[in-house]
Amino acid sequence: MERNVATVIEKRNFSRVDFKKEVEIHVSGRKYSGFIENLSLKGAYIKTPHKLQAGDQVEIVIHLAGDDDFDIYLQGKTVRLTEDGAGILFEKLDLGSFSHLRNIIAYNYGDDDAVMEEFFNYHKGES
Incomplete structure (x- = not known):
């Protein structure tokens, strides 16, 4: 993973990092590309x-x-639409995917403890 492609851009309920990566998007049985x-x-x-x-x-x-x-x-749903993309709210992911996702965000955010605290607070209803 290249550290120079990610920077912290905003603090919401969860730390959001700038992360540039090509993805597959599956909607209604069709596959599309995105970034x-x-x-x-x-x-x-x-x-x-x-x-x-x-x-x-x-x-x-x-x-x-x-x-x-x-x-x-x-797995998730679109919650915000723009002219050139969409905001996706994650609703389901397996443990392995969560672990990889957490590692990406913690690495790019620079504070593993803060990222995990956000996650635990969210699940306790404090966020």
Whole structure:
């Protein structure tokens, strides 16, 4: 992973980092390409030429390396639309994908403890 492609851009309920990576977007049985612009433990902004609709249920695949063991699989829905992309709220991910996602965000944010605290606070209802 290249550290120079990611910077912290905003503090919301979850630390959001600028992370540039090509992704697959699966919607209604079709596969489209897109490009992550930023990422958090709970969502991402993805640029894509395909016009997503509000509330679309999507599956996102982030290929981190040439090995499928490093892929991140996320299920979510579109919650914000722009002219060239969509904000995706993650609703489901497996433990391995969560671990890879957490590592990406903690590494690029620079504070593993803060990222985990945000996650635990969210699940305790404090966020």
